[in-house]
Amino acid sequence: MLQLPNHSRVKPLASLEDAYELCRQITAKYSKTFYLGTMLMPEEKRRAIWAIYVWCRRTDELVDGPRASLTTPETLDLWERQLESIFAGHALEDADVALVDTLERFPIDIQPFRDMIAGQRMDLYRSRYETYEDLELYCYRVAGTVGLMSLAVMGVDDSLPTAPWAQSNRSSIDPTEQAIALGVANQLTNILRDVGEDARRGRIYLPLEELALFNYSEADLFNGVVDERWRELMRFQIQRARKVFATAESGISALSPDARFPVWAALILYRGILDVIERNDYDVFSKRAYVSGPRKLTCLPIARLRAMVL
Template identity: 40%
Template sequence: MIHSELDAAGVQGAQLRAAYQRCRALNAAHGKTFFLATRLLSPRQRPAVHALYGFARRADDVLDGFDDRTTAARADELQGLADALHSRLVLDRVEGDDPVLDAVVDTARNYGLDWQLFDDFLASMRMDLTVTDYPDRAALDRYMYGSAEVIGLQLLPVLGTVVPREEAAPHAAALGKAFQLTNFLRDIDEDLTRGRVYLPADELAAHGVDRDVLSWCQQNRRTDPRLRAALVEQHAMTRRIYEHAELGIAMLEPQSRPCIRAALTLYSEILDCIEEMDFEVFSRRATVSNRRRLQVAGRGLIDAWRARARHGEA
């Protein structure tokens, strides 16, 4: 299967093909929902998506690996990753052997992805080394632009559009933002264990929630009524962002729409789950069942086959 994808994408050379295979393996192992949705894209699109995921995963592993590396060591590692990508992508200078960078640079050149998108992403990753709280929505939005919205903007050329790309871009960025906000709501417990709170402090404070309240919730595995009220508000805001993002699906190439619709459906259903469990995010993890994933993927696969057949793609 992977070889047919690489052939369809025009990836040549044993080293480069192995690099893309490495990224695909990372996606399959660590991004199960995302990988499942990627299967709905045409074969020619999949390697690029795997490459972008592989690079994002590399940066994420620097930040969140549970080991004894110091903050300074992680900062040095992240800077080394940034320098290596800049050297390859901007200066056209290859130093060392790094299959993930081989693949992502090839993708960036094939789809005209600017270095600035990667630089903005890495800037937000650097914030995660030292920033643990966000005082207001503006501060959180600055972080999410680099950590989530640019991912949507990177994927947009791969997905293709039937309108000018700049018209679809705000919706693509909104989808990345909606996905990340969903993660923030689902993973409050896990993030707090890492010392981080990814909800605006002033919006929590409006409901009487601070770190002491969050710590009480974590210790007692219960959601305090004040936090529940705050989460209801955050949940509604995230739902509105999904609605804005969904408007962009019709702007994509028909072959790409089933994939993005499936991803949006599955991720937004995590929001449904959070609401159904009455925001008890410290005692349960909101997930979509494997059965539901396969149901959505199966429907999307049929739609994807039909779209590709209409446009002469396998």
């Protein structure tokens, strides 16, 4: 997976088309809901998002993947040097070919990529978060950064509306904060969905002071206890995640017109996972919360309407 530059490599890197196709296949396989949203984008933008997604996934797998036990701080140092090579226009692996091309087409800054690697460093030595503020920093690094990367691809609508009352509203919107909020909201949703899976790996991402607030212990969590304490704790967590999604919503109208529909769709679909958790009576230990295919299709007309009128 992760390689040092190998100047004696015999096999050539993938062609540009094959590299993008590889990224498409990986996105479609591992993030079906996200992939559906990308298919609503113009071709150039969706291909760029696939390239970014695959880099992010590969980064995440260094700590959470099948070979995570072999990852050290030096591994992440090497990964960051490979990132610098990509930004310099030099691909080292097949998927890098697509990302190099994406960086040539869109003005993406390297800092969110560095911040994401910093988030993986947190996972190397932390398996608990005492406060929400601690967790929020982690969520920014591993997911809010994705919002920043994607914003450069989505683009901002610089056109001014003709109505004077609309001009002042539009000009005051900078969607950067909202882009970060969408990434953070998605990560909070992931955390709530994956409580059981993370517990099996010895990790707790829910803030410990909030567990204590609801008199729910680490032992209860590791034993998968679903009682009224747990339900109240999860209601509290879901309410906060929905507030962060609401913050993200306020920036969508500032995006380029061709990006609004897919972003609305992705937001509605991902937020739908919270609804499923509620319908499962907050049992995230034995039930996987996911949005069904038919329900995904019913969300699309709503997303289209919101993209047109909001």
